[in-house]
Amino acid sequence: MVEWNTGETVPFKLSPGIIIASYFVSLAGALTTVELLHRRREGKGWITWLQQLGVAVSFGLVAIWCMHFVGNRAIVLGDGSPSIQLYYNPGFTTLSAFLPIVFLFVGFTTVELKPPGSRMFWPALILTGFIAGLAITGMHYIGNLGINNYNVNNPPSYIVGAAAIAVCASLCALSLFYYFKERWINSFPRRFLCACILAGAVSGMHWLATVGTSYKLIAPRIGNTGDRNNNLIVAIVLSLIACSACLFIALVTQRRRKQLADRAQHVVLACATFDADGKLLVTSEGILPSQKITKQYNQRSFNDEFNVAHPVFQWLYRVTHNWQGVTDIVPAMRAHLRSLGTQSPGTGSPAGKLNWEESEEEDYSVLFREYFCVAAAELADHMQTPLADLGVLYHGIMMTGSMNIELKAKKGLVSRARHHSDVETGIINPTMYGRGQLLFVVRQLDRNEASRLTSLGYRFATLNQVGNMLASSMQVPHGEVVNTMSSLKASCPTTAPMTDAGTYLACFALRPAVRSSDGGWEVLVPKKSPCHLPWTELSDDQLHPWQTRFLARLEGFNVNQCIRYLSDSLMDVTLEERTFAKYLVSSISSLQSRIVEPFFKSAVFSSKPVRVPGPLLASDLKGYGTMFAFCIIPDIHSSGIRMTDQLVYTPYSFFKCSQRVWRHSPDHAILARKNHTEFSSLLAHKDFAAALTRSHNTPRGSVDYRRGSNRASGRKMWKPFTKTDPHSNSNRSSLVETKGDYSSQKGLMSPTLINKEMEGGLGSNEPTPPPAPQHIFGGIMVSSDVTVEDVRTKEVEMTNMGLRTEATLAANEGPVYVDELFKITTQRWQTR
Numbered sequence: 001m002v003e004w005n006t007g008e009t010v011p012f013k014l015s016p017g018i019i020i021a022s023y024f025v026s027l028a029g030a031l032t033t034v035e036l037l038h039r040r041r042e043g044k045g046w047i048t049w050l051q052q053l054g055v056a057v058s059f060g061l062v063a064i065w066c067m068h069f070v071g072n073r074a075i076v077l078g079d080g081s082p083s084i085q086l087y088y089n090p091g092f093t094t095l096s097a098f099l100p101i102v103f104l105f106v107g108f109t110t111v112e113l114k115p116p117g118s119r120m121f122w123p124a125l126i127l128t129g130f131i132a133g134l135a136i137t138g139m140h141y142i143g144n145l146g147i148n149n150y151n152v153n154n155p156p157s158y159i160v161g162a163a164a165i166a167v168c169a170s171l172c173a174l175s176l177f178y179y180f181k182e183r184w185i186n187s188f189p190r191r192f193l194c195a196c197i198l199a200g201a202v203s204g205m206h207w208l209a210t211v212g213t214s215y216k217l218i219a220p221r222i223g224n225t226g227d228r229n230n231n232l233i234v235a236i237v238l239s240l241i242a243c244s245a246c247l248f249i250a251l252v253t254q255r256r257r258k259q260l261a262d263r264a265q266h267v268v269l270a271c272a273t274f275d276a277d278g279k280l281l282v283t284s285e286g287i288l289p290s291q292k293i294t295k296q297y298n299q300r301s302f303n304d305e306f307n308v309a310h311p312v313f314q315w316l317y318r319v320t321h322n323w324q325g326v327t328d329i330v331p332a333m334r335a336h337l338r339s340l341g342t343q344s345p346g347t348g349s350p351a352g353k354l355n356w357e358e359s360e361e362e363d364y365s366v367l368f369r370e371y372f373c374v375a376a377a378e379l380a381d382h383m384q385t386p387l388a389d390l391g392v393l394y395h396g397i398m399m400t401g402s403m404n405i406e407l408k409a410k411k412g413l414v415s416r417a418r419h420h421s422d423v424e425t426g427i428i429n430p431t432m433y434g435r436g437q438l439l440f441v442v443r444q445l446d447r448n449e450a451s452r453l454t455s456l457g458y459r460f461a462t463l464n465q466v467g468n469m470l471a472s473s474m475q476v477p478h479g480e481v482v483n484t485m486s487s488l489k490a491s492c493p494t495t496a497p498m499t500d501a502g503t504y505l506a507c508f509a510l511r512p513a514v515r516s517s518d519g520g521w522e523v524l525v526p527k528k529s530p531c532h533l534p535w536t537e538l539s540d541d542q543l544h545p546w547q548t549r550f551l552a553r554l555e556g557f558n559v560n561q562c563i564r565y566l567s568d569s570l571m572d573v574t575l576e577e578r579t580f581a582k583y584l585v586s587s588i589s590s591l592q593s594r595i596v597e598p599f600f601k602s603a604v605f606s607s608k609p610v611r612v613p614g615p616l617l618a619s620d621l622k623g624y625g626t627m628f629a630f631c632i633i634p635d636i637h638s639s640g641i642r643m644t645d646q647l648v649y650t651p652y653s654f655f656k657c658s659q660r661v662w663r664h665s666p667d668h669a670i671l672a673r674k675n676h677t678e679f680s681s682l683l684a685h686k687d688f689a690a691a692l693t694r695s696h697n698t699p700r701g702s703v704d705y706r707r708g709s710n711r712a713s714g715r716k717m718w719k720p721f722t723k724t725d726p727h728s729n730s731n732r733s734s735l736v737e738t739k740g741d742y743s744s745q746k747g748l749m750s751p752t753l754i755n756k757e758m759e760g761g762l763g764s765n766e767p768t769p770p771p772a773p774q775h776i777f778g779g780i781m782v783s784s785d786v787t788v789e790d791v792r793t794k795e796v797e798m799t800n801m802g803l804r805t806e807a808t809l810a811a812n813e814g815p816v817y818v819d820e821l822f823k824i825t826t827q828r829w830q831t832r
Contacts (some may be wrong), residue, residue: 004084004217010077010150012215018074025070025235028242029062030198034177034191037108039284040457042163053101055108055701057133059198062242063738064139066235068096072143073232075210082147083220087228092146098140100135111178114670122180127553129174133167136205139715149539150215158212162205163641169201215735249720267293267306268400269375270438271383271391272488275450279460280485286461286469292377293439294371306437307397310517312365316372316673317654320393322443322659323376325672327387327602329679330377333370337678340367366678376441384456391443394491395530396659398484399472400436438474490528501625503543504612505587506535507595507603508629508821511639513651521652524595524817530650531658535627538583542626550577551584551628554606559630562605564587591630599638603630606824611819613662627817631825653821659816667813 004010078084113679114124114644140162144152177194270290274283283289306313319326379389444452450460463485470485509524526534543551554562566581566588573581592600605628612625641647660667660747703822 004078006217006219007216009214010084010217012075012643015074015076022067022071022074025239026063026067026202027195028239028246029058029066031192031195032242032245033059033063034195038191047554052109053105056101056105058242060104060135064100064136064202064237065097066238068140068143068206069231069235071206077215084217085228086150087148087221088231089148090145092142093231095351096139096143096146096426100139103131103135125174125178126171127220129171130167132170133163136166136202137163140206140209149218149221151342152216153214153216155212158209162209165208166201169204171199172200173197176509179681247565252576252746267437269293269372269379269439270439272442274444274489274492275460276447278489278599279462281453282461282466282468284457287467287473289379289383290373293375294368308395310653312368314654315369317393317657317678318661321390322668322672326373326670326675329676330373332679334374337370337374393443394440394488398438398477400438440488442488442492457633483524501541502537503539503626504532504535505591506593506627506629507600508631508825509535510633512636514553517651519651522649523652523655524647525655526649527646527648534591536587537633538587547580550580552607554605557605559588559592559601559603596644599632599634603632604828605630608824610820612817613642617718626664631821631828633825633829656818659818670813
């Protein structure tokens, strides 16, 4: 064994196995750092600072400090004798651990304060790269200063070279991560590449500096040599913790994927938010912010399909255009759902069946609407956005859970063209293989709101960047995601297509619905704006009386007859009329170019002017435009859309519903009043039942329930009858008798409530009645005045004062302009 004297330079060699192991130690810390950066949320709270500290610790302590001491164990000095190996001072070792954490905390905080795209982003990123590189270099040399038994000589050229490698590699890795973070979104392979580059920066700097280092022996180690393993043990433990953190993140990610796959089988509400550049808001996972509504919509029959023609969907559509109408009753809805228990009626469990097998159709309608409103409120809370600003419901439902369709289409088993649309009928068909349904609320943001959501950890991305991730989470073909997202983007324009006080020429094409679930009728609309009719502008102002009289000459003419009359039969008219006639021909030809289907030539002109309110006006003011229409009910066999893909048929009931959602529509207040009457009375009835149950603890009688039926309405009823009590007065022979729907007393006290009050007097095993109908007041606001007169007389006469009620009917929703067009069209075709 060679003995080394004090002051001699001891040669060294490196162990290749430990070198490779040290790189993987650094990789574990770097990967943990990148994953934490990817999932962190911006802001000013203490959780944000804690996340930033975790990032600095994972990189500074694991990727740098642990790699350094594991890597130094690869240095074998001399002949490998334990007495001449490297031993460290605890003070410098501790300082070398905290130094990179502090520097990196400052560096990462600096770059996080400047989002990509801002003017100071690149200067902040370059500064962070320098800080990270210097932290790596500084930790290495401060760690080497803690060597007790050697004087370490570091040539300046190697120090500069090592620092340059650390700074350049750090800049490269951080630039890739921060700049492409918005473009990669949720691509783990690319994040792994960034982690490899960061680990390469640490390892490259370390080994370049190590090669240029020389060690002069101060004194051999005498005594216990086992403490040289302390740093190695700490480094290994910390590395294992980092590996455990990576494994935990992987397990959470896998569990999240399973949750998304399961959610694709349920009814889910998603928020499709677009910024000023048309980019889509997604989470750090690359998916849309969403909230589960319920497991499924319970269908009452084979024809009861939940689509845009369903009354429940149309109620949701109108509510989302005026969230203020339900915002204050959402807590009551949440309390009501909580009182019913966590079991959803859609689960198909025995408990759900027991509760709802006797219920009427509107019972589940109330529950589903409550589920939707509560889910929307929770989604708004997660996005830290007021419910009123969450967005409006998209005019379509996406069927999810149909990933196998694309594979079948490639094999020729399913035609993609037939899957997406029916060419013969012009109907956009939903995915019939899906098992879940996805509803969208859509909105467009300004730059300030987009920056706020970005600071919360959300991302804005193009469809090319996140299309595959969205398709995977929804379990639908990629092409369907692209089409749906494009339609969502087109459904939130900044302005409406028409101007105030103008006059327009439109086509009102009505046909019987092809599918029974779409209602009785369908109307032809533009594909990109299904809430409008195909139209062209006649004038930017109201017509003069002589122009209106001129249009009356065209009453009953079809398109070809109108053009022929205006072109050939106006030789004896004035110059103004001739000019107006030429403009009419141009407008009709423009409308005909938009509706290229053959049946449009048979459409009949109606000279009756129809007032068009808010939904078609740009300024959303209480102005009105005027519309003249070509009306037609084409033959069902020739009504298909074959010549263009810009037109579709939509259910008439939904089209009519969409005319009530313009901003200043008076129908908003009417619907809000109805909602408060329906849901508030439901909760008030529940609270009254609970209070009455608590206050009446002694039996006062018994009630016998017998099932009856209301023949007028065809609905099941429960009629309570009071059994005779021998200790009661004869004039207390009955409490309540439920009458038909015409009775003003129906629903004022539910049989369930009476059962709870009288449960002590039941003497037989009678069936438990179903819950009382939610519409307690039947849509009528009922108020009662009770007059109490105190007259002091010697004799008290018992007089039945009776019950005086005053019933007032809330304002009804008025007709919309399509009602008048519908009336004109059907009457004309009935007389043909």
